[in-house]
Amino acid sequence: MSKITIKVENLGKKYYLGTQEHSFSIKDSFGNFFKKKGPKKPFWALKNINFEVKEGEVLGIIGANGAGKSTILKILSQITSPTLGKATINGRISSLLEVGTGFHPELTGRENIYLNGAVLGMKKAEIKRKFDEIVDFAGIGKFLDTPVKRYSSGMYVRLAFAVAANLEPEILIIDEVLAVGDLQFQKKCLGKMQDVSKGGRTVLFVSHNLGAVSSLCDRSLYLHQGKIEFIGETEKCILKYINKNKAHSGKVFWENIQSAPGSSNVKLRYVKIISAGKVTNNVFINKDITIEVGYWNLKPGAKLFCSIHLKNDLGTYILATGNLPSANLAQDEWFNKPMPKGFYKSTCVIPANFLNNAQYSLDVGIANLKNEFEFNLKDLVSFQVIDSGEMRKEYMGDWIGVIRPKFSWETKKINNQS
Amino acid sequence: MPHKGNITIIRPSGGKVRLHLDEIWRYRDLIYILVMRNVKIRYKQTIVGIAGAIISPLFSMIIFTVFFGKLAKLPSDNVPYAIFVFSGLLYWNYFSTALLNVNQSFLADANIIQKVYFPRLVLPLSTSITPLVDFGIALIILCGLMVFYHFSPSFMGFLLLPVFLLIAFLTATGIGLVSASLNVRFRDVTYALSFFLQLLLYLTPIIYPVSIIPKQYQWLLFLNPMAGVVMTSRDSLLHTAPINWLFLFTSLVISLVLFLLGIIYFRRAEKSFADVL
Numbered sequence: 001m002s003k004i005t006i007k008v009e010n011l012g013k014k015y016y017l018g019t020q021e022h023s024f025s026i027k028d029s030f031g032n033f034f035k036k037k038g039p040k041k042p043f044w045a046l047k048n049i050n051f052e053v054k055e056g057e058v059l060g061i062i063g064a065n066g067a068g069k070s071t072i073l074k075i076l077s078q079i080t081s082p083t084l085g086k087a088t089i090n091g092r093i094s095s096l097l098e099v100g101t102g103f104h105p106e107l108t109g110r111e112n113i114y115l116n117g118a119v120l121g122m123k124k125a126e127i128k129r130k131f132d133e134i135v136d137f138a139g140i141g142k143f144l145d146t147p148v149k150r151y152s153s154g155m156y157v158r159l160a161f162a163v164a165a166n167l168e169p170e171i172l173i174i175d176e177v178l179a180v181g182d183l184q185f186q187k188k189c190l191g192k193m194q195d196v197s198k199g200g201r202t203v204l205f206v207s208h209n210l211g212a213v214s215s216l217c218d219r220s221l222y223l224h225q226g227k228i229e230f231i232g233e234t235e236k237c238i239l240k241y242i243n244k245n246k247a248h249s250g251k252v253f254w255e256n257i258q259s260a261p262g263s264s265n266v267k268l269r270y271v272k273i274i275s276a277g278k279v280t281n282n283v284f285i286n287k288d289i290t291i292e293v294g295y296w297n298l299k300p301g302a303k304l305f306c307s308i309h310l311k312n313d314l315g316t317y318i319l320a321t322g323n324l325p326s327a328n329l330a331q332d333e334w335f336n337k338p339m340p341k342g343f344y345k346s347t348c349v350i351p352a353n354f355l356n357n358a359q360y361s362l363d364v365g366i367a368n369l370k371n372e373f374e375f376n377l378k379d380l381v382s383f384q385v386i387d388s389g390e391m392r393k394e395y396m397g398d399w400i401g402v403i404r405p406k407f408s409w410e411t412k413k414i415n416n417q418s
Numbered sequence: 419m420p421h422k423g424n425i426t427i428i429r430p431s432g433g434k435v436r437l438h439l440d441e442i443w444r445y446r447d448l449i450y451i452l453v454m455r456n457v458k459i460r461y462k463q464t465i466v467g468i469a470g471a472i473i474s475p476l477f478s479m480i481i482f483t484v485f486f487g488k489l490a491k492l493p494s495d496n497v498p499y500a501i502f503v504f505s506g507l508l509y510w511n512y513f514s515t516a517l518l519n520v521n522q523s524f525l526a527d528a529n530i531i532q533k534v535y536f537p538r539l540v541l542p543l544s545t546s547i548t549p550l551v552d553f554g555i556a557l558i559i560l561c562g563l564m565v566f567y568h569f570s571p572s573f574m575g576f577l578l579l580p581v582f583l584l585i586a587f588l589t590a591t592g593i594g595l596v597s598a599s600l601n602v603r604f605r606d607v608t609y610a611l612s613f614f615l616q617l618l619l620y621l622t623p624i625i626y627p628v629s630i631i632p633k634q635y636q637w638l639l640f641l642n643p644m645a646g647v648v649m650t651s652r653d654s655l656l657h658t659a660p661i662n663w664l665f666l667f668t669s670l671v672i673s674l675v676l677f678l679l680g681i682i683y684f685r686r687a688e689k690s691f692a693d694v695l
Contacts, residue, residue, distance in 0.1 A: 076428070079532065079534070081430055081689055085430075086428065086429050089426040095534065097533045102527070104459060106458075106463075111454075111455070115455050118451040119449055119534055119536065121448075124450070124451065170424075197556055307595040
């Protein structure tokens, strides 16, 4: 039986969400001391986390934003401490929560290799020994004595990853480093990580790139709202994750204020896509699309408005809209009115026959009348516009363009001249 | 975090405060590299570097000499006032730069703190070592002044130099650790600190000799380790008076106490750094 290198028992991390913002000055803190305090609300970012990782195993961690992935990594890398439970780590551990941690723009590539290596826990002699290998891997030979502020972003990332890849920890924790660099370099990195695990070292790998997770990890852990939803074979794990996500499309929903995203003044409760009377992520091109945004206002007297940014699957923004009177075909009774505390719902109707058949996603934000966002959450919901065939009677080819509206057309005969 | 062999156990924070100085020793390479980084960044911008290391101490020396030495005619124990005041500024400048550096150290490297684990104490320690380079440059200027005034210093002053520096280092780091820990939470601590430093400059016998303070109040100076450093370093270097060993020893003890208090306070505060920064 192989050795257990990471053992996590009943781990939990609690944060407090106050109704007031954290103040950064003594003066304000004294002021707040005498004010009536809003109750501090505990929020468990992680709860009841139990798992083990064996020597030489590559464990993937997947889950939606805010599921607690980063919190686990931060606890295991000793950046923050848990509220409950215990984790035992058997071996020298290195974590890469970011590439190029500690890089200084004014320093040269050479100096940054030493700096970054030392920050990641390498000894000077060790860095010296691996120096040539690092330079080689990064492919920056000529620019070794140029300050990194003059590097292209690709070179910067390559150098940063090269240092990290030459660490020789027994346990490696990696967060999303593959989200950077060009395709060729990503392949190189994946190869390097495979080598690391074949060398009998343990890897914890967090990524949104399900392809990378499935090619690297034998076992994966699926986190959902701070709890382990599934742990086991990577394929099964990814399936669970995808299925759960599908069910959520067309709608995102938070049950309580504590876990809902937003600012200290406003929290988002839900966003729904409604078409033909149903919450759905598949809408027909010839039907109106209603976007419903539900939110809690926590600050009495706030004047708020809702903003929606719509983009297509290529990431191009198609439009921005909000319930501003000058941009509104209807009337909005709450615009520019102090809103009492409470739960509000704003709806916006995108007319039928306006969007083309494609995948769209929404950024939803709430802003105040100074045009400052309380929050603006990217890619909250996505939906597919499906060609109903209504415009397919005369022309069967592709309708090019990001939108496909109907316009008025007329042709008239003017005279008989030829 | 306790290390037993290669096993790390992560538990909720709280409970006993441990110093873990052995861990700092294991990370000495990181301290060295961070010091090199700080020095390089400072001197890469040549003009700023030179201004900080040469022009600013020279300028304050000239201003003090003109106003306090020539116009106010403060006594300087029969030493040329320029040398007298510069010998005091030498240690004071190191002390105040180190203290301000330590105060900023966690905020300046917040991005590293949030991403990598290493003993956090490494950051303040490396920033309080960095201004030693400026100290070295200032020391050369002082020697130049002595040549200019044909003044022959005593060898003892150079011999005791490491002790003086140690006291300044311990005091600056100790006080700096408390203010730096507070600074993470309350960003206006820095204003309070610069006011404190200005006050302390006048409570330290830099522009005036200890001899102008009435004998019965001189013991009050014993509470300020920097007064001990400035006074005994001057006495030993400029042979203005016999070295007050008791004063020097008291300063060393007080600076050690401040250093330890600073570390203990910092150890209590550091656990929440990554969450607050």
